[in-house]
Amino acid sequence: MIHIDQLYKTYDSPHGRFEALAGISLDVKKGEIFGIIGPSGAGKSTLVQCINLLERPDSGTIRIGDQTLTGLSESALRRERRRIGMIFQHFNLLSRRTVYENVALPLEIAGVARGDIRARVEALLALVGLEHLKDRFPSQISGGQKQRVGIARALANEPDVLLSDEATSALDPETTHTILALLRDINRKTGVTVVMITHQMEVVREICDRVAVLSHGHAVEVGRTLDVFSSPTHEVTRAMVSAATASDLTESTREAVRARMQAEGTAHPASSVRLLRLSLSGLSDTDSVLTSLAGEFGLGVHVVQARIEDIQGASVGTLFVTVRGAQDALDCATTALGQRKIDVQEVDRV
Amino acid sequence: MFEKMFSPQILNLLQQSLLETLYMVGVSGAIAVLIGIPLGVALVVTHRGALLECVWFNRALGLVVNATRSVPFVILMVAIIPFTRWVAQTSIGTTAAIVPLAVAAIPFMARIAENAMREVDRGLITAARAMGASPMQIITKVILPEAMPGLVAGTIVTLVSLIGYSAMAGAIGGGGLGDLGIRYGYQRFLPEVMLAVVVVLVLLVQAVQSFGDWLVRRMSHR
Numbered sequence A: 001m002i003h004i005d006q007l008y009k010t011y012d013s014p015h016g017r018f019e020a021l022a023g024i025s026l027d028v029k030k031g032e033i034f035g036i037i038g039p040s041g042a043g044k045s046t047l048v049q050c051i052n053l054l055e056r057p058d059s060g061t062i063r064i065g066d067q068t069l070t071g072l073s074e075s076a077l078r079r080e081r082r083r084i085g086m087i088f089q090h091f092n093l094l095s096r097r098t099v100y101e102n103v104a105l106p107l108e109i110a111g112v113a114r115g116d117i118r119a120r121v122e123a124l125l126a127l128v129g130l131e132h133l134k135d136r137f138p139s140q141i142s143g144g145q146k147q148r149v150g151i152a153r154a155l156a157n158e159p160d161v162l163l164s165d166e167a168t169s170a171l172d173p174e175t176t177h178t179i180l181a182l183l184r185d186i187n188r189k190t191g192v193t194v195v196m197i198t199h200q201m202e203v204v205r206e207i208c209d210r211v212a213v214l215s216h217g218h219a220v221e222v223g224r225t226l227d228v229f230s231s232p233t234h235e236v237t238r239a240m241v242s243a244a245t246a247s248d249l250t251e252s253t254r255e256a257v258r259a260r261m262q263a264e265g266t267a268h269p270a271s272s273v274r275l276l277r278l279s280l281s282g283l284s285d286t287d288s289v290l291t292s293l294a295g296e297f298g299l300g301v302h303v304v305q306a307r308i309e310d311i312q313g314a315s316v317g318t319l320f321v322t323v324r325g326a327q328d329a330l331d332c333a334t335t336a337l338g339q340r341k342i343d344v345q346e347v348d349r350v
Numbered sequence B: 001m002f003e004k005m006f007s008p009q010i011l012n013l014l015q016q017s018l019l020e021t022l023y024m025v026g027v028s029g030a031i032a033v034l035i036g037i038p039l040g041v042a043l044v045v046t047h048r049g050a051l052l053e054c055v056w057f058n059r060a061l062g063l064v065v066n067a068t069r070s071v072p073f074v075i076l077m078v079a080i081i082p083f084t085r086w087v088a089q090t091s092i093g094t095t096a097a098i099v100p101l102a103v104a105a106i107p108f109m110a111r112i113a114e115n116a117m118r119e120v121d122r123g124l125i126t127a128a129r130a131m132g133a134s135p136m137q138i139i140t141k142v143i144l145p146e147a148m149p150g151l152v153a154g155t156i157v158t159l160v161s162l163i164g165y166s167a168m169a170g171a172i173g174g175g176g177l178g179d180l181g182i183r184y185g186y187q188r189f190l191p192e193v194m195l196a197v198v199v200v201l202v203l204l205v206q207a208v209q210s211f212g213d214w215l216v217r218r219m220s221h222r
Helices: A044-051 A074-083 A099-109 A114-128 A143-154 A173-190 A201-207 A225-230 A235-245 A251-267 A289-296 A327-339 B008-045 B055-070 B073-079 B081-088 B094-118 B122-130 B135-172 B176-187 B191-220
Strands: A002-013 A016-028 A033-037 A059-064 A084-088 A161-165 A193-198 A210-215 A218-224 A272-280 A300-311 A314-325 A343-349
Touching: A002 A044, A016 A044, A016 A059, A016 A218, A033 A044, A033 A173, A033 A201, A044 A059, A044 A161, A044 A193, A074 A084, A084 A143, A084 B122, A099 A114, A099 A143, A099 B135, A114 A143, A143 A173, A161 A173, A173 A193, A173 A201, A193 A201, A201 A225, A201 A235, A210 A225, A210 A235, A218 A225, A218 A235, A225 A235, A225 A300, A225 A314, A251 A272, A251 A300, A251 A314, A251 A343, A272 A327, A289 A300, A289 A314, A289 A327, A314 A327, A327 A343, B008 B055, B008 B094, B008 B135, B008 B176, B008 B191, B055 B094, B073 B081, B073 B094, B073 B135, B081 B094, B094 B135, B122 B135, B135 B176, B135 B191, B176 B191
Parallel strands: A033 A193, A033 A210, A084 A161, A161 A193
Antiparallel strands: A002 A016, A002 A059, A210 A218, A272 A314, A272 A343, A300 A314
């Protein structure tokens, strides 16, 4: 649906030239929810603003469906922009227009007849659940409600694509969840292709089918959310995933665990104690991991740190456990876990 | 109270002067709004990085506006007498006084309008562009409506300034309250007249200001 080919964009400033996009190429499939994530300065905002040519790239092409946007004149571009809806971090609602009037704005701009506007706006407000607020002003409604107005407005001209520029970054977690659910619902119902720019891993995890990771103007990793999360290849991705999924132990935790392991080792001189890190990915068979370790292999298991999430049906995450037992029991257990596609790493032993 | 202090003639003059002031200020104020606001729009949209960027035009217009504002009103009034004569067919009288008042008020209003419109959140303009709005649509549907409270407040400031300037119009036979105050109150040593003029001016400004505040409050309630 969206084809981005070799985009380059450099900004000149008094402090020198800054290359925001250094040859980015991406393809977004029709009807999918595609995430674009990366640290600050990676080029996310520049990229999304190039998609509807609010910013013109220095070189490269943008194609939406079968229409190439990069060569178009301003007036032709304006027409094409009606096929692309956009929602923003700070909502960008007109303060002197009511909710109804804000949603009607894109229709007025497109020259839709008065009578048709009414029907369309009311349908949109019903879609986002705000019919009861149609005569309120933005200052009288909450952040989540404002973003819903933004979403209704963005969908006014029945676009093929919806761009979300950090749309949930200014919302609290609960409201973020509601808005994401709404977006997913709209995507399933209308088939609109959604591109989500965000710096929040939780957002990508919750609704994105595929994700691209940006760093210093390059797309360093692209793939299904599940794969990128469970088996990140690029170090930037690994750092982001690790930060969001507690897949490392802090120094202080390590020392505390070590001390406890030594105490345990002294209390059971015949056994070894090991600190293991179990990584569960989309492929892992995670049924009763702990019960197996304790029951099947007779190990003394102690959970140190764990963060496991359901990503679109699969359990993904990292589990740190200390296991105590006879040497060969420990070896058997490690092999068995490996067979169940659970990656086992020994972090420490006593 | 006034009736006791003043003769019917003076009261009559007071009333006439008030009407002359209202006439001068009203017409020049209307001209300032009708020409000043579009000028303000021109200044805002041609700025670097703005909708219809055109830096040389912006600089040129800015220079003209600044220059006109730099000239003290008293001097401006006298300096443009030939122009006044050309427009109003005379260089004295209330109608003639409207010319320099308007010339002074237009750039004043333009700057105020420019500032009010600059305050409009850039994000709104980005959103409007993303919707496929043309520059004209952005100006009429986003910038002007969002800046309206500021524009109204600015118009009130301009009107109050014009009331002050109109007092100087007396110098070219413009009439009005200021003229009355100077000729009768000062030159003919009638301090009660001066006092009366001041009181009426204060009340007039207060009324204009209060009306303006009410109007802005009603609009910003949104």
